[in-house]
Amino acid sequence: MTEETPVKTELCERFGIEVPIFGFSHAVEVVAAVSNAGGYGVYGATRRLAGEITDEVAQIRAAVGDRPFGLDLVIPNKVPERNDRAELEAMVPDQHRSFVAGIGARYAVPAPSQPGMRTRFIRSEEIQDAQIAAVAASDVNMVALGIGCPPEVVAAMKAKGKTTVALVGQEKHAARALEAGVDMLVAQGYDAGGHTGEVGTFSLVPRIVDLAGDVPVLAAGGVATGRHIAAALTLGAQGVWIGTAFLMTEEYAPHLSPGELEALLHAQTTDTVISRAESGKPFRQTRSAWSDEWAAPGAPKPLSHPLHDVLVGDILGAIIEHDIRPLQHYGAGQGIGWFDRLRPVAEVVATLVREGDAALDRAGRQRETAA
Numbered sequence: 001m002t003e004e005t006p007v008k009t010e011l012c013e014r015f016g017i018e019v020p021i022f023g024f025s026h027a028v029e030v031v032a033a034v035s036n037a038g039g040y041g042v043y044g045a046t047r048r049l050a051g052e053i054t055d056e057v058a059q060i061r062a063a064v065g066d067r068p069f070g071l072d073l074v075i076p077n078k079v080p081e082r083n084d085r086a087e088l089e090a091m092v093p094d095q096h097r098s099f100v101a102g103i104g105a106r107y108a109v110p111a112p113s114q115p116g117m118r119t120r121f122i123r124s125e126e127i128q129d130a131q132i133a134a135v136a137a138s139d140v141n142m143v144a145l146g147i148g149c150p151p152e153v154v155a156a157m158k159a160k161g162k163t164t165v166a167l168v169g170q171e172k173h174a175a176r177a178l179e180a181g182v183d184m185l186v187a188q189g190y191d192a193g194g195h196t197g198e199v200g201t202f203s204l205v206p207r208i209v210d211l212a213g214d215v216p217v218l219a220a221g222g223v224a225t226g227r228h229i230a231a232a233l234t235l236g237a238q239g240v241w242i243g244t245a246f247l248m249t250e251e252y253a254p255h256l257s258p259g260e261l262e263a264l265l266h267a268q269t270t271d272t273v274i275s276r277a278e279s280g281k282p283f284r285q286t287r288s289a290w291s292d293e294w295a296a297p298g299a300p301k302p303l304s305h306p307l308h309d310v311l312v313g314d315i316l317g318a319i320i321e322h323d324i325r326p327l328q329h330y331g332a333g334q335g336i337g338w339f340d341r342l343r344p345v346a347e348v349v350a351t352l353v354r355e356g357d358a359a360l361d362r363a364g365r366q367r368e369t370a371a
């Protein structure tokens, strides 16, 4: 990648990166590969315990040397005080329990050998405080806050010299994050994989750019090709934040079960749904029997978060462990339709940059011709 690459923005110099592509991933290998490809890798660590965060940050640092990388935590404002599963279990209604047991019976899901990702601990103040302390003590360069943006966390991370970032899906979230003092916003639109809001990326990004003033904004949600990067820059963003494209990589594939990989490889743009059946909050994922069962007439409404985690965490773990295909699904955005094979992360980044440069060049030539 050359110095003159048209997709390069001011933000690159400020953050010590070559291209303004931020790659979110739950895999340390992907995070390291994005940073090593000249972008900014961000590790999704919200389901990791404090000790795991310390070890995994060290692994990424060893792989990237002095290149910057970030870490993402989700800190919702209403969670239980303690990491006490029994306390929440007592609050799960019987109707919900029997509905989930019914799905397990209909699809012959065996018991899991261990708690699922959503039940290995309870999202609680106790866990969050330990995670925040581990991140503050680590040498990660940037801390992103996915849901919730507590001012005291922003201040604590800034005091440690870390860049702070908030993901926002509405103008009111952006206003709160700016008030908390974040250094950058990610405007994440409806198209995005994982937890997402109702405003489309095209409608959201320019509104957040206008609101943010001097604070840089990244566009997220549906960024799958270089043309999307060119569009994001034209909307006023200084870069892009991508999750879905990095799922379909050689580095991420070992973290997927065969059924999850199959669901992602075959999914087209129309094959994702937003369902609260995953975590209790709206979560875009590949459509499957799991989302269909919860959307069927007579199905109970998903519980609130994190109570829903306790209800479904173990069966979701069992579905993955035993590869129960009709129920297998994965968090993914509408951009998944662009990806039908695995490539190395470096190739994904290089392709995005090449296509983005070409799209911006084309737009420039069109301007010249018109003049």
Ligand SMILES: Cc1cc2nc3c(=O)[nH]c(=O)nc-3n(C[C@H](O)[C@H](O)[C@H](O)COP(=O)(O)O)c2cc1C
Residues within 6 Å of the ligand: 024, 044, 045, 046, 072, 073, 074, 145, 146, 147, 167, 188, 191, 192, 193, 194, 195, 220, 221, 222, 223, 241, 242, 243, 244, 245, 330, 331, 332, 333, 334, 335
């Ligand atoms: C499987 C998956 C899990 C995600 N988990 C988180 C998360 O834990 N925290 C977070 O801030 N964003 C999470 N996201 C959202 C990403 O940070 C990013 O905003 C989103 O993927 C961008 O849209 P795209 O999927 O269209 O690229 C997740 C996305 C996916 C696909």
